[in-house]
Amino acid sequence: MITLQKKKSKDFVVLNLTDPQLANSEWEEGHQNRQILEYTVRELVARVSPDLITVSGDLAWAGHTVAYEKLANFLDSFAIPWAPVWGNHDNQEGPDAVDAVADAFLKHPYCVYEKGDPALGNGNYVIAVEEEGKMVEGIFMIDSHDRNYLQTEDGSPRDVWAKLIPEQLVWYENEVKRLKEAGCLETAMILHIPFYAYHLAAEAAYRPGIDRKEMTLAQAEGPDVWQEGYENSIGVMYEGVGCYPGEDGVFEVIRRGGSTKYVIAGHDHINNWMIDYEGVRLIYGLKVGAGCYWNPILNGGTVLQIGSEGVKEARHEFVNVSHLLSQKEN
Numbered sequence: 001m002i003t004l005q006k007k008k009s010k011d012f013v014v015l016n017l018t019d020p021q022l023a024n025s026e027w028e029e030g031h032q033n034r035q036i037l038e039y040t041v042r043e044l045v046a047r048v049s050p051d052l053i054t055v056s057g058d059l060a061w062a063g064h065t066v067a068y069e070k071l072a073n074f075l076d077s078f079a080i081p082w083a084p085v086w087g088n089h090d091n092q093e094g095p096d097a098v099d100a101v102a103d104a105f106l107k108h109p110y111c112v113y114e115k116g117d118p119a120l121g122n123g124n125y126v127i128a129v130e131e132e133g134k135m136v137e138g139i140f141m142i143d144s145h146d147r148n149y150l151q152t153e154d155g156s157p158r159d160v161w162a163k164l165i166p167e168q169l170v171w172y173e174n175e176v177k178r179l180k181e182a183g184c185l186e187t188a189m190i191l192h193i194p195f196y197a198y199h200l201a202a203e204a205a206y207r208p209g210i211d212r213k214e215m216t217l218a219q220a221e222g223p224d225v226w227q228e229g230y231e232n233s234i235g236v237m238y239e240g241v242g243c244y245p246g247e248d249g250v251f252e253v254i255r256r257g258g259s260t261k262y263v264i265a266g267h268d269h270i271n272n273w274m275i276d277y278e279g280v281r282l283i284y285g286l287k288v289g290a291g292c293y294w295n296p297i298l299n300g301g302t303v304l305q306i307g308s309e310g311v312k313e314a315r316h317e318f319v320n321v322s323h324l325l326s327q328k329e330n
């Protein structure tokens with residue numbers, strides 16, 4: 001377990017970045033996508049003064065060693081602890097490739113990362129936030145893998161997004177117990193691929209008949225969009241929930257544990273909703289930069305504000321980069 005210290009007089013601020021995902025070539029000096037990413041992160045760090053930067057997966061593309069190294073150097077330049085979890089693109093060249101990136105990251109002085117039990121993937125670990133000797137929040141960092149292959153009726157394999165493996169759920173439950181015994185009753189979870197309850201939450205919360213693709217950010221803050229009981233939800237959903245297509249058991253262990261109140265996922269770049277689903281705020285982190293695909297109105301990062309009683313607020317911080325976009329992309 002990694003432990004970071006919170007000052008009593010001040011909130012501990014976590015800044016989550018998701019899916020930066022630049023290729024080697026996009027890190028070349030002067031590349032527009034590098035400029036957008038660097039401008040956005042510098043603006044976010046200046047605005048929120050984070051105590052920890054988390055990155056919820058798809059940091060680059062597997063095999064793009066230069067891109068991983070450039071990103072790690074850039075994050076290190078802020079002299080603030082930073083902690084990644086891996087996404088499907090990080091995992092897509094197999095466990096040895098991920099492990100090599102993890103080894104390279106661990107050489108960076110501000111990278112706080114633990115590989116954890118290799119049977120669970122790479123990077124299943126907990127970051128504890130401690131205030132004067134008392135743990136006030138535990139942050140679960142979870143590897144959500146890449147793909148699963150389902151057997152279809154005609155015998156051909158069907159390629160779907162991965163789910164957490166049963167051993168990870170056992171690990172999570174044991175860690176929740178361990179944290180409780182240490183007096184820590186509040187936890188958050190950060191992972192890349194959303195789990196099945198994200199799909200259920202979206203179906204339950206948005207009013208039926210709403211054209212989600214046409215919804216503006218302002219409309220999504222209003223009462224016309226959300227079903228009764230979900231009025232404190234926010235955000236848009238311009239694409240489907242890219243999760244494993246069936247019950248994965250994750251929400252059940254979260255509910256049983258009773259300590260995880262906030263979850264941040266990435267993966268679906270043009271969703272940014274936050275929905276309170278059965279007592280847990282399920283969040284799509286705001287994507288950082290133009291890597292892979294994006295919508296410039298959904299650019300920025302997501303903040304977890306931690307007080308003496310744990311997380312007290314989750315919010316998006318939007319960064320306008322229209323001045324960096326070429327005419328073509330405007």
Ligand SMILES: [Fe+2]
Binds near residue numbers: 087088089192266267
């Ligand atoms: Fe992804």
